[in-house]
Amino acid sequence: MRTGRRLIQDYWGILLILVAWQAWVIVNQFNPIVMPTPISVFDALITDPVLFLENTGITFAVALVGMTGGMIIGTSLAVATWLSPLLSGLVSPLAVLFSSVPVVALIPIIARLLGYNVSTEIAIVVIITFFPSFVFASSGLRALPPGSDDLFRVLGASRRATLFRLALPAAMPNLAIALRLAAAHAILAAMIAEFLMGTSGLGYLFAKTNDEFQTEQAFGTSIVATAISVAAFLLASFVERRVRSHFS
Amino acid sequence: MTGEAQFDPDGPAITATDVTKKFTLKGSGDGVLALQELSLAVATGEFVALLGPSGCGKSTLLRLMASLDRPTTGNVTVCGEPPDAIAARHAFGVAFQDHALLPWLTVYENIALPFKLAGRTPDDVAIREMIVLVGLDEFVSARPRQLSGGMRQRVSIARALILDPEVLLLDEPFGALDAVTRRQMNIELQRIWLRDQITTVLVTHSVDEAIFLADRVLVLSGRPGRIILEAIVPFDRPRDRSVMRSEEFHSLADELSLALEPSED
Ligand SMILES: Nc1ncnc2c1ncn2[C@@H]1O[C@H](COP(=O)(O)OP(=O)(O)OP(=O)(O)O)[C@@H](O)[C@H]1O
Numbered sequence: 001m002r003t004g005r006r007l008i009q010d011y012w013g014i015l016l017i018l019v020a021w022q023a024w025v026i027v028n029q030f031n032p033i034v035m036p037t038p039i040s041v042f043d044a045l046i047t048d049p050v051l052f053l054e055n056t057g058i059t060f061a062v063a064l065v066g067m068t069g070g071m072i073i074g075t076s077l078a079v080a081t082w083l084s085p086l087l088s089g090l091v092s093p094l095a096v097l098f099s100s101v102p103v104v105a106l107i108p109i110i111a112r113l114l115g116y117n118v119s120t121e122i123a124i125v126v127i128i129t130f131f132p133s134f135v136f137a138s139s140g141l142r143a144l145p146p147g148s149d150d151l152f153r154v155l156g157a158s159r160r161a162t163l164f165r166l167a168l169p170a171a172m173p174n175l176a177i178a179l180r181l182a183a184a185h186a187i188l189a190a191m192i193a194e195f196l197m198g199t200s201g202l203g204y205l206f207a208k209t210n211d212e213f214q215t216e217q218a219f220g221t222s223i224v225a226t227a228i229s230v231a232a233f234l235l236a237s238f239v240e241r242r243v244r245s246h247f248s
Numbered sequence: 249m250t251g252e253a254q255f256d257p258d259g260p261a262i263t264a265t266d267v268t269k270k271f272t273l274k275g276s277g278d279g280v281l282a283l284q285e286l287s288l289a290v291a292t293g294e295f296v297a298l299l300g301p302s303g304c305g306k307s308t309l310l311r312l313m314a315s316l317d318r319p320t321t322g323n324v325t326v327c328g329e330p331p332d333a334i335a336a337r338h339a340f341g342v343a344f345q346d347h348a349l350l351p352w353l354t355v356y357e358n359i360a361l362p363f364k365l366a367g368r369t370p371d372d373v374a375i376r377e378m379i380v381l382v383g384l385d386e387f388v389s390a391r392p393r394q395l396s397g398g399m400r401q402r403v404s405i406a407r408a409l410i411l412d413p414e415v416l417l418l419d420e421p422f423g424a425l426d427a428v429t430r431r432q433m434n435i436e437l438q439r440i441w442l443r444d445q446i447t448t449v450l451v452t453h454s455v456d457e458a459i460f461l462a463d464r465v466l467v468l469s470g471r472p473g474r475i476i477l478e479a480i481v482p483f484d485r486p487r488d489r490s491v492m493r494s495e496e497f498h499s500l501a502d503e504l505s506l507a508l509e510p511s512e513d
């Protein structure tokens with residue numbers, strides 16, 4: 001009872017929207033193809049849960065693999081610019097350039113290179129997520145505790161030791177911010193890629209059900225996608241808080 | 249006389265010869281002259297304290313010795329070598345104004361850091377002994393942010409001493425401490441120092457601290473820093489609080505304080 005009251009207290013805004021939505025559709029007597037009621041959407045979700053679960057799993061996996069790859073690439077590039085100012089002159093403008101090209105324009109090119117399959121979708125997520133990691137890691141590697149770089153120099157630390165014992169740990173809070181941003185974008189990026197390529201996953205399911213006028217399923221897909229985006233964001237925020245308190 | 253000359257262990261451990269340091273500031277044409285034609289020598293095993301008004305170049309001088317900066321003109325050697333060579337063989341111990349502890353490491357790990365940076369296995373016994381010596385045995389696994397300012401400075405001192413350095417450079421290591429803790433730390437530092445008699449240069453604003461700890465006190469003028477007074481401290485070691493109450497201590501302190509006051513000309 002108490003938890004029920006808490007839930008209503010914390011999320012009554014969402015409840016209000018659902019109720020208003022239901023009322024609005026009924027009052028206007030919309031055709032379900034134009035606008036389904038939340039109850040029928042919920043119905044669609046529980047009629048074929050396997051379909052949704054399967055595609056959610058695929059989208060989640062694409063987002064996770066792509067995001068991991070993106071963060072590793074972004075961080076590695078940042079480390080490269082940290083190691084060599086000369087490389088920095090090459091990497092930084094290229095990274096900006098690459099991240100400025102609209103993803104939609106990149107998809108056909110990448111698809112031709114990698115094929116119309118999951119690898120292209122992963123590549124899209126990598127491209128979307130590497131840039132924030134690159135930017136945040138680059139500044140994090142240089143945000144050192146006051147006096148610590150002098151200390152490492154006087155103690156005769158090698159370049160390698162300075163990287164692993166000072167610069168990278170100091171960059172961890174920034175990398176955690178990059179993780180939170182990437183987590184929010186990764187699901188969306190995966191879905192866009194799936195939507196445009198029409199292979200599998202929530203993006204594909206949305207495109208397909210929408211084309212076939214299964215509006216309830218299409219709405220259900222959007223709601224599931226929103227839910228996992230929010231979940232990913234909350235999870236990443238939690239990780240960020242933990243990392244921050246450990247490294248600063 | 250070239251750099252090839254063999255280092256004489258009875259000769260000076262640190263020399264500065266006609267050292268001038270000028271900082272160029274963006275926007276101002278002349279720049280700041282921090283040190284001018286300063287010369288000094290610190291003997292091996294000697295404890296020298298540097299006093300001087302704020303901004304006179306004390307930290308600058310220490311940074312030159314620590315290989316963190318180069319003189320504009322003149323020359324600095326440590327153990328007969330350029331300071332970089334000493335840093336490269338991990339033979340400096342330093343504690344600077346900002347304690348520079350790594351927030352993601354515990355007290356123990358911070359004190360073990362110099363071992364890691366020297367590519368050596370941390371000596372657990374020595375580290376634990378050092379932690380007891382600076383009175384932090386209850387805080388072995390605490391993080392820097394869980395410590396008071398004074399405790400952080402003690403960690404930084406412990407870290408400076410852990411590798412038995414050949415040269416110890418201390419820049420106001422007790423600046424953040426209250427008078428009582430400061431005196432305690434002075435007595436502790438003396439005790440640790442007596443163990444190995446490491447060549448030490450201490451920058452401080454406290455005349456009492458300088459006299460209590462040092463074999464020799466140098467007073468620098470206002471910027472650009474030059475040495476305007478040199479005082480040999482006559483007290484035997486180990487020194488205790490009673491030294492501070494002696495007549496001799498007071499007259500020496502008066503002499504140094506007078507030299508520190510801005511001249512009226
Ligand atoms: N990196 C720098 N760039 C420009 N000017 C500098 C730099 N470092 C020091 N200075 C200048 O050199 C002068 C001496 O500074 P320094 O830090 O050596 O003084 P200090 O004697 O240690 O003073 P305090 O007792 O306040 O610590 C100051 O005028 C300062 O502005």
Ligand SMILES: [Mg+2]
Nearest residue numbers: 306307308345
């Ligand atoms: Mg200073």
